[in-house]
Amino acid sequence: MATIFIPAQLKELSSGIGHVDVAADNVGEAIRQLDARFPGMKQRLCAGDELKPGLQVAIDGKMSSRGVLAKLDVAREVHFLPVIGGG
Amino acid sequence: MKAATSDEYKILGTRPIRHDGADKVTGKAKYGADVQFANLAHGKILRSPHAHARIKSIDTSAAEKVPGVFAVITANDFPDPQDKIADLGEGPVTLSHLGSNVMARGKVLYKGHAVAAVAATSTHVAEQALNLIQVDYEILEPVLWVLDAMAEDAPLLHENVFTDSMGEASEKPSNIEKHLHFEKGDIEQGFAEADIVIEREFKTASVHQGYIEPHVATADWNEDGQLRIWTSTQGSFTVRHQTAELVGIPLSRVTVYPCEIGGGFGGKIAVYLQPVAALLSRKSGRPVKLVMQRDEVFEGTGPTPGSFVRVKLGAKNDGTLTAGKAWIAFDAGAFPGGPIGPGCMCVFSCYDLPHATVDGYNVCNNKPKTQAYRAPGSTHVAYATENVLDEIAGELDLDPLDLRLKNAVKEGSRRVDGPVYPEIGCVEVLEAVKNSEHWNAPLEGPYRGRGLALGFWFNCGLKSSATANVNTDGTVTLIEGSTDIGGSRTSLAMQLAETLGLTAEEIHPQVADTDSVGYTDVTGGSRVTFATGLAVCKAGEDIQKQMRQQAAVLWDCDANEIEISGSTFSRNGNSISFQELAAKQLQLGEPIVGRATVAPDCSTNGFGAHIADVEVDPETGKTTVLRYTAIQDAGKAIHPSYVEGQMQGGAVQGIGWALNEEYFFGDAGDMKNASFLDYRMPTCLDVPMIETIIVEVPNPDHPFGVRGVGETPIVPPPAAITIAIHNATGVYMRELPASPPRLWKALQEA
Numbered sequence: 001m002a003t004i005f006i007p008a009q010l011k012e013l014s015s016g017i018g019h020v021d022v023a024a025d026n027v028g029e030a031i032r033q034l035d036a037r038f039p040g041m042k043q044r045l046c047a048g049d050e051l052k053p054g055l056q057v058a059i060d061g062k063m064s065s066r067g068v069l070a071k072l073d074v075a076r077e078v079h080f081l082p083v084i085g086g087g
Numbered sequence: 088m089k090a091a092t093s094d095e096y097k098i099l100g101t102r103p104i105r106h107d108g109a110d111k112v113t114g115k116a117k118y119g120a121d122v123q124f125a126n127l128a129h130g131k132i133l134r135s136p137h138a139h140a141r142i143k144s145i146d147t148s149a150a151e152k153v154p155g156v157f158a159v160i161t162a163n164d165f166p167d168p169q170d171k172i173a174d175l176g177e178g179p180v181t182l183s184h185l186g187s188n189v190m191a192r193g194k195v196l197y198k199g200h201a202v203a204a205v206a207a208t209s210t211h212v213a214e215q216a217l218n219l220i221q222v223d224y225e226i227l228e229p230v231l232w233v234l235d236a237m238a239e240d241a242p243l244l245h246e247n248v249f250t251d252s253m254g255e256a257s258e259k260p261s262n263i264e265k266h267l268h269f270e271k272g273d274i275e276q277g278f279a280e281a282d283i284v285i286e287r288e289f290k291t292a293s294v295h296q297g298y299i300e301p302h303v304a305t306a307d308w309n310e311d312g313q314l315r316i317w318t319s320t321q322g323s324f325t326v327r328h329q330t331a332e333l334v335g336i337p338l339s340r341v342t343v344y345p346c347e348i349g350g351g352f353g354g355k356i357a358v359y360l361q362p363v364a365a366l367l368s369r370k371s372g373r374p375v376k377l378v379m380q381r382d383e384v385f386e387g388t389g390p391t392p393g394s395f396v397r398v399k400l401g402a403k404n405d406g407t408l409t410a411g412k413a414w415i416a417f418d419a420g421a422f423p424g425g426p427i428g429p430g431c432m433c434v435f436s437c438y439d440l441p442h443a444t445v446d447g448y449n450v451c452n453n454k455p456k457t458q459a460y461r462a463p464g465s466t467h468v469a470y471a472t473e474n475v476l477d478e479i480a481g482e483l484d485l486d487p488l489d490l491r492l493k494n495a496v497k498e499g500s501r502r503v504d505g506p507v508y509p510e511i512g513c514v515e516v517l518e519a520v521k522n523s524e525h526w527n528a529p530l531e532g533p534y535r536g537r538g539l540a541l542g543f544w545f546n547c548g549l550k551s552s553a554t555a556n557v558n559t560d561g562t563v564t565l566i567e568g569s570t571d572i573g574g575s576r577t578s579l580a581m582q583l584a585e586t587l588g589l590t591a592e593e594i595h596p597q598v599a600d601t602d603s604v605g606y607t608d609v610t611g612g613s614r615v616t617f618a619t620g621l622a623v624c625k626a627g628e629d630i631q632k633q634m635r636q637q638a639a640v641l642w643d644c645d646a647n648e649i650e651i652s653g654s655t656f657s658r659n660g661n662s663i664s665f666q667e668l669a670a671k672q673l674q675l676g677e678p679i680v681g682r683a684t685v686a687p688d689c690s691t692n693g694f695g696a697h698i699a700d701v702e703v704d705p706e707t708g709k710t711t712v713l714r715y716t717a718i719q720d721a722g723k724a725i726h727p728s729y730v731e732g733q734m735q736g737g738a739v740q741g742i743g744w745a746l747n748e749e750y751f752f753g754d755a756g757d758m759k760n761a762s763f764l765d766y767r768m769p770t771c772l773d774v775p776m777i778e779t780i781i782v783e784v785p786n787p788d789h790p791f792g793v794r795g796v797g798e799t800p801i802v803p804p805p806a807a808i809t810i811a812i813h814n815a816t817g818v819y820m821r822e823l824p825a826s827p828p829r830l831w832k833a834l835q836e837a
Contacts, residue, residue, distance in 0.1 A: 005505050008270040008444075009253035027469060044254030052254055053172045053179030054428075061506040062688040062788070063548065070688075079505040082428025084545050085177030086612025087296070087353025087461040087800055 002059075002075040004030050006038075010045075013038045027057050028068030030078060045080060056083045097653075098584045099791055102728045103591040105577045108349070117348040119303030119319040120378055126296035127305070128157050128206040128831040130367050131213035132375040133220050134387060135195035135202055138229035138453040138756025139242060142193060149219035155208035156216045157371030162192040162202075162365050165807070166335035172331055175325045176549050176608035177356065177459070182825030184422040186333050187457050189362050192488055195224070196244055197455050198757045199386025201359075206367040206375045214624075229756035231451035233395055233416045236262045236452040244451045263320045263783060264423035265449040267431050271503045277410025277442025281401025285478050286412075288397045289471040291805070291823040292749030293390040293418065296460045296572065297740070297768050300349025301384045306364035307374035312336070314368075316361050317344045321351040322571055322609030326361055327420040327601045333362040334369075339358075344600040352740070353459030354389055356609050385761035390460025390750060392418035392425055396471040398434065399472060402479050406490045411435045411503075415468060419449045420457040429545070432504045433802075434472055436543040437513060437694065438494045443503040453756045459611065461737060462544040462798035466744065466805060472542040473806035474819060487539050487810075488526070491696075492517045506690065508823060512720030512784030512794075513541070513694040514830025519782050520696050524819075525716040534703045536814025539696065542802025545796035546691035548611030550684070551619035552605025555626045557679035561666030563630070565596040565623065568607030570614040573797060581725050582620045586627030588654030588664060605684050613795025615788070616725055617691055624790050625683030634668050637675040641668075689788045693795055695719035697738060697803035701811040708831025710746055710812060716778040717803075722786040722794030734800045735777040743769045747824050767826075773788065 005019045014020075020037065024030040028049065035042035046052060051067040058079040064070040072078065110116040147159040168182035186192065191202045203220050207213040230236045230244075241262055250257035252266045259612025278284055304318040315337065320326045323343040331341045348355065360377040367375040379387065399412040413434040418427045431447040480487040495513045502508070520526050520539065530537050554566045565583055569575055580594035607619065631651055636654045637644040641663065648658050654665035672679050700714040717734040724730040747767035751759040760766045809820045818833045 007253055009255075009266075024638070053174065053209050058506050058690070059688065061509055061690045063545075063690065064133050065549065065686050065690040066688075077505075077507070081432070081504055081506075084429050084432070084547060085353075085356075085426070085463065086458050086544075086560040086614065087351075087459040087463050 001032065002078050004034060004078045005057045007080050010041060013040045024072050026068065026072055027070045028079065030072060031068065054083055056081055096585060098581050099723060099725050100727060102726060103577065103581065105574055106580060106596055107571065107576055108702060112617055116347045117315060118300060119305065119348060122305040122317045122346065122376060124374045126373045127754060128208065128371050128373050128375045129213055130204055130364060130375045131210055131211045131217055132201045132363065132377065133203040133217045135191065136202040137195055137224055137226050138198045139227040140195050140224040142191060142195060142202065143225055143226060144223045146221040146731040150205060150216035150220055153212060153216040153219065155212040156205060157373065158206045159216065160204050160366050160370060162190040162248045165190060165333060168332060173328060175328060176610060178422065182332050185329060185357065188422055189333060189359060197453050199455060200381065200421065201387065204363045204367055206371045227412055231452055231454060231752050231756055233393060233418050233450050233452060236450045237416060237448065244421065244453065248451060249445065252835050262451045263448050263557045264419055264451055265427055265446040267427060269431055269445040269504045270443065271440065271501065273598065274410055274412060274442050274444045278401045280403070280409040282404045283479060284399065284401040285401035285475050285603065286393065286397065287475050289474065289821045291394045291467050291470065291761055293454055294744050294748040295385055295390045295766065296354035297353035297354060298354060299646035301381060302355065302360050302388060303378045304360035304364045305374055306361065306368045306377040308365055308369040310569045311580065312340055314341045314366065314727060315344065316341065317346055318346045318361055319346055319355060320573065321355045321380045322566065322613050323570060323601050324606055325356060325609055327356055329358040329685060330361045330365055334365050342600055342602045345598055348570055348572055350571055352461050353463060353611060356611060357389065357458055359388055381763060382414040382761040384713055385766060386758050387455060389420065389456050390454065390481060391460035391463065394418065394467040394469055398471040398475045400475045400479060402483065404483060406483060406485045406493050408438055408440055408494045411440045412443065413445045413468065413571040415445070415447040417464065418454055418457055419451045420454045421451065422456045423451060425449045425457045426459065426464030430468050432502065433465040433543055434468035437496060437541040439496050439500045440503065445503055461740065465542065465544050465802045466741065469540065469542050469802045470805040470809070470823065474809060477770060477810045478819065488517065488521055492543055494671055509690050510784065510787055511692045511694060512782055515782050515784050516694045516696050516718050516720050518782050519718045520698065523716060523718065523780060525698050525714060526776060530700050532702070534705055534815050536701055536811045538699045538807040538809065538811030539816060540803035540806035540810060542695050542799055544613060544693050544798040544802060546617060546693055547614040548618050549612065549614055549685040550686045550690040551607045551609035551622040552684045553622040553626045553682070554604060555681040557630055557669050557672060559670050559672065561669045562593045563589065565594050565614055566599045566604050567596065567619055567623065568599055568604040569619045570610045572610050573733055574726060575610065576616045578616045578725040578729055579620055579623045581628045583623045585791070586624050587630060589665065590790040613693060613797040617789055617793045617795050618685060618687055620793055621687055621789060622683045622685045625685065626681040629683060630681035631680055633679045635670060638663060638668060640675045641671070664723030687788060691786055691788060691794050693720060693799040695799040695803060699807040699811040701808060701815055703812060703815045703830065705834055708827035708834060710825060710830065712742060712774055714775055715778065717798060717800055718780040719799055720781060720782040720784050721796045722789065723783055723792035724781045725791070725793060727781060730781055730796050731779040734779045737798070737800025738777045738804055739769055739774050743799045743809060745805040745808035745823060745825060749824050784822050
């Protein structure tokens with residue numbers, strides 16, 4: 001069971017709920033469950049079946065490049081964040 | 088992964104001579120401008136004299152007739168990339184925007200925007216031809232200041248850019264291309280709990296990365312359709328990707344050869360010249376070289392954003408921070424994209440705030456498309472937060488170091504953007520400040536002051552590859568794809584040497600072209616020593632696995648029975664050295680080639696604190712930096728000289744940002760100081776020797792504990808310098824740079 005933190009800008013879809021616990025194998029499945037509970041969530045987070053360009057997922061604080069395919073088997077927290085480049 | 092302790096290392100932490108040192112000090116190193124071919128054509132680019140204009144027509148017919156001209160191209164020679172988005176590792180880019188930045192399509196959006204290009208027998212002939220190209224412009228009103236560009240009635244740069252608010256687009260097109268919002272806790276409650284609340288506004292000017300080597304590219308579009316490019320870049324694979332997309336050919340048709348690079352700092356990731364050189368080469372049937380002049384670098388390539396930042400902090404009388412609120416607006420420049428995300432994520436990243444909100448806006452305006460610059464976005468916001476924090480310390484009569492220590496983030500602290508920190512070194516950095524000779528040394532005299540500031544940058548993981556060939560003389564050739572800006576060849580070789588029990592000199596590192604090494608993301612995000620280092624360590628382990636198998640053949644046993652200690656393989660009293668086994672590899676089995684690719688999930692957090700002593704001349708407003716110390720958590724400093732070099736280089740760039748550097752724009756949006764004479768970067772005469780203190784809190788995500796170090800050092804300087812100026816004069820400088828005229832004026836008004 002992982003805790004999905006709902007981005008502040010998407011709380012309008014969750015009636016202000018900031019995080020929910022989901023049982024999902026990966027981030028894509030977690031988003032599908034979020035969308036079932038809070039319709040519109042997938043449209044805001046994804047382009048097709050991928051995370052929207054410019055978004056990344058952080059699992060237990062670690063930024064992952066695997067997007068919707070990132071595994072959640074031992075995850076405790078999931079955050080959706082802007083991508084970070086560097087100079 | 089468990090990090091080893093420092094005393095286990097033989098190579099790491101030493102200072103071997105860099106592998107590329109001899110070539111660089113004797114002038115033999117090959118930079119982009121050194122590329123030569125017998126039939127080489129020279130290209131030049133025609134650039135817009137206007138900051139904002141519609142291109143009504145371009146007539147190149149006269150230019151094409153100039154003797155010695157081989158080719159003339161405009162945006163019409165590029166295929167239309169339509170709405171495709173490419174993931175370039177560090178982030179996505181809309182190819183139509185990237186292409187229109189390389190060569191203006193329909194509109195010019197900043198002075199210096201490329202509109203046409205010529206290839207000719209010489210640059211002089213090319214310049215003669217450029218002068219004959221007729222461009223009919225409809226001049227439009229430009230908008231440069233970020234807040235002006237956000238206004239409802241601001242001149243609109245793009246009809247097809249809408250404000251994105253986490254996946255929801257605005258109804259009307261807007262210069263505001265992105266709005267981000269983060270929140271933690273209950274902001275109203277947080278400020279209600281505060282005994283003191285201070286809110287201030289800060290402005291920063293556009294500043295350039297200022298790399299010494301201008302952009303350069305040579306392209307050879309061969310008769311068989313294969314395109315070869317030699318260039319100065321932070322990422323050969325991203326140049327391959329961008330160029331292939333923009334000229335409309337498959338990746339496999341493009342090979343990029345990274346030359347030595349004279350600085351990048353984030354500004355040599357996006358392509359500018361490479362696709363232009365490619366199409367000029369295809370059209371002229373010969374290799375074409377393009378080299379920017381310095382004014383083209385300033386006017387045509389990405390500066391870091393100018394910014395407006397408002398920060399509000401609340402604290403209890405004992406200094407405990409209760410709440411923070413930030414409102415941030417960054418220039419995007421001519422096209423969408425920029426570091427507003429990390430700016431928002433960094434504004435409170437050093438402090439454990441129970442309640443916070445952050446709003447960030449990325450705004451298109453008529454400046455060159457902004458690009459990354461060392462810890463992109465973090466310097467702007469640290470300047471604001473650290474100054475407000477210092478003001479709180481003053482109001483509460485608290486020691487500024489103790490105030491920072493009291494509120495510093497540590498393992499388990501939750502950032503405003505959500506994630507929780509793993510093991511980090513923020514407190515350890517501040518403790519090192521407290522114990523430093525500099526912090527405890529007296530600073531006396533009129534108009535002298537000391538400033539302290541903290542800074543943070545994430546560090547990226549991304550993807551890296553490495554191959555290591557074991558030679559029969561016992562040396563190893565290391566092939567990797569991270570272009571070497573700051574000595575990474577040697578820091579990578581040292582990690583392989585440590586893994587294999589060899590010396591750094593026994594490793595021969597090579598930065599390879601895109602056909603000769605596996606995919607590797609850019610040299611940026613402070614990632615190379617960490618992530619490519621991880622690949623190198625794994626390649627070393629792959630070598631050990633193969634050599635263990637060969638030792639098993641030698642001793643007729645199972646490979647699992649072979650023990651490895653340093654460079655010695657042993658079993659039951661038999662032993663053989665790495666060198667001896669390497670010499671036998673062709674008799675014992677296959678040639679030994681180690682390889683590894685990595686895409687690490689990571690949270691590699693770098694904290695640094697800087698101490699600045701300044702003296703202000705009240706008659707001129709000139710600030711002299713008397714003494715400066717940079718303290719930083721490097722996780723594990725592989726080659727301490729390179730870590731110190733990064734800390735010193737970043738500090739000096741940040742000092743320039745603080746005191747002098749800025750784009751001066753005229754009313755028409757034209758840059759008035761596009762040369763190193765007028766764009767005032769610090770020289771060695773302007774700064775003291777930057778002292779360094781390396782803190783080592785191992786990164787749990789790397790076998791040697793490495794953290795990236797390249798970017799954090801630019802974050803604290805503007806804050807440290809302006810806080811020092813305040814302590815010297817009583818004046819807070821809330822607009823950068825704190826240049827002599829601006830500081831003199833502030834002193835007169837105080």
